[in-house]
């Protein structure tokens with residue numbers, strides 16, 4: 543396996559069709575899902591030469607945490623559906639790679655077991671209609687050593703995924719559960735994730751009242767929302783369309799990024815996800831102003847192929863590709879990447 547697409551192809555043969563479809567699929571006609579990867583075809587790089595790139599430094603600092611490379615693991619549900627190693631395996635790989643795991647609220651292993659790997663992790667939260675339960679959960683993940691809360695805001699209702707409807711995939715198979723939704727923690731029955739269409743900006747005041755963790759908003763696409771997040775003192779945002787699984791026809795993260803970065807300036811770090819499969823995709827996002835990127839499905843494919851080792855391989859492939867792309871673009875560190883390196887074609 544020499545690239546992330548190779549890993550994805552290998553994973554397809556290893557998963558039950560309905561599970562593969564849950565991971566791979568998107569909302570409705572999957573236009574946005576396709577657009578997420580296609581979008582990168584419209585960006586071309588304009589490399590610089592003779593800049594002395596004998597030593598490349600891929601490290602970045604996000605929310606005060608130093609990462610060995612500007613690639614985080616996006617929160618994705620149900621890792622034990624991909625491999626028995628589950629989220630603990632993904633955590634081991636993230637720790638080995640020196641990056642942050644954003645643990646999904648729909649994880650199939652308890653946050654305490656994930657934390658025991660020594661990984662630096664953030665926790666992705668869907669604020670639940672039951673605020674008392676949400677508060678218990680936030681306290682639980684904070685006690686486990688979580689470094690930030692990633693509040694997903696693109697899901698007032700759940701996207702309609704026809705593959706799952708066709709396959710009748712509505713719930714986890716017996717033996718697997720959302721372990722962090724057990725209430726009381728650890729022992730009770732797992733709660734079902736509830737969607738909260740009434741959620742509005744006031745939720746930030748409530749969250750600030752119950753936790754001192756940094757707050758990251760995930761699922762921002764409109765520059766006006768990015769500005770609002772900055773004004774509200776949010777610590778970072780992730781420009782994302784949820785991997786094409788929520789609003790079909792939504793703009794892609796990479797296309798939305800420049801206007802968002804332009805609107806917020808350096809008031810807060812801007813991360814981006816969606817369709818990142820190559821080192822050059824990472825480089826493009828960084829050059830357009832992202833502080834870091836996150837990858838979702840490639841991690842699931844690595845996990846499906848070889849558990850923790852597969853995830854490690856995915857991360858190392860991306861690191862190696864980014865390192866080579868930076869050298870070929872004449873950049874010896876992430877801060878040397880700017881929008882002058884990127885040209886948009888076909889527009």
Ligand SMILES: Cc1cc2nc3c(=O)[nH]c(=O)nc-3n(C[C@H](O)[C@H](O)[C@H](O)COP(=O)(O)O)c2cc1C
Pocket residue numbers: 564565566578616617618619646647648666694760782783784785786787815816817818836837838839840
């Ligand atoms: C199978 C799957 C499950 C996901 N589960 C979550 C989740 O629980 N919470 C969340 O905020 N985003 C979730 N996402 C969205 C990812 O965090 C991320 O935005 C997206 O996968 C990035 O696109 P990529 O898969 O093309 O890298 C999920 C995505 C996939 C593919």
Ligand SMILES: CCCCC(=O)C(=O)O
Pocket residue numbers: 619648735784787
């Ligand atoms: C029921 C878990 C929802 C996870 C999610 O956000 C997604 O599948 O996109």
